[in-house]
């Protein structure tokens with residue numbers, strides 16, 4: 001098993017401990033459902049063919065238009081086996097790579113993803129992903145993508161750690177994302193998961209003490225151990241960079257949720273040019 005696939009196996013095992021902002025909140029899902037309803041009212045396809053990049057259960061199980069034929073594509077069999085909500089989704093999940101989607105040209109009327117770009121580091125991979133989405137998008141399609149974006153000016157790591165100990169951060173996942181973004185390098189570098197873990201351990205040598213002080217669950221805190229010694233990198237574009245990924249699409253709407261860190265989690269609605 002490669003380090004990359006092992007990372008997603010562990011992610012699948014601890015999925016129930018992962019929460020917003022890493023997973024979409026109800027407000028994100030309602031916004032996506034509304035955009036799709038509006039798109040259909042304005043002439044979007046009846047019984048659309050839909051692509052979900054990943055197996056995000058909140059999206060798979062949302063209120064899709066009647067007759068939707070959904071295909072979810074994810075390269076991790078453990079994520080498909082452990083996280084895909086087969087009974088709630090109007091379709092199937094297949095094992096495949098977003099950079100080489102197992103779908104025909106111009107075949108998908110709806111394309112949806114949650115945080116996908118954060119898993120693709122480097123301009124070439126972002127461009128290849130957008131090209132694939134554009135290739136499979138049918139004329140008049142709707143693309144909905146939530147992004148995790150870093151601020152234009154990075155927060156100092158010390159400020160994030162200070163907020164953590166002072167109880168100014170609402171949950172562990174918000175802290176994890178703020179720390180990751182504070183350590184982010186150039187768009188080509190992103191941030192190495194092992195480096196996030198190292199900074200975490202330096203800031204919090206004894207997680208039990210933090211858990212007791214903040215009243216946080218130790219099993220949720222322990223989700224960060226999945227990053228230990230892992231060379232995989234995540235990338236957090238700025239909001240402007242995220243819009244720039246949409247080559248071949250026009251951004252037609254943007255949703256900024258009001259949960260903590262929501263200003264860094266925009267969902268973009270896009271239409272192919």
Ligand SMILES: C[S@@+](CC[C@H](N)C(=O)[O-])C[C@H]1O[C@@H](n2cnc3c(N)ncnc32)[C@H](O)[C@@H]1O
Pocket residue numbers: 008018022023024053054055056073074075076079096097098099113114115116119
């Ligand atoms: C949709 S994303 C983001 C999920 C969630 N927001 C989070 O971070 O926990 C996670 C999924 O992407 C999948 N994935 C990452 N890179 C991929 C690629 N190049 N092709 C297909 N699936 C990929 C992983 O296997 C994982 O199931």
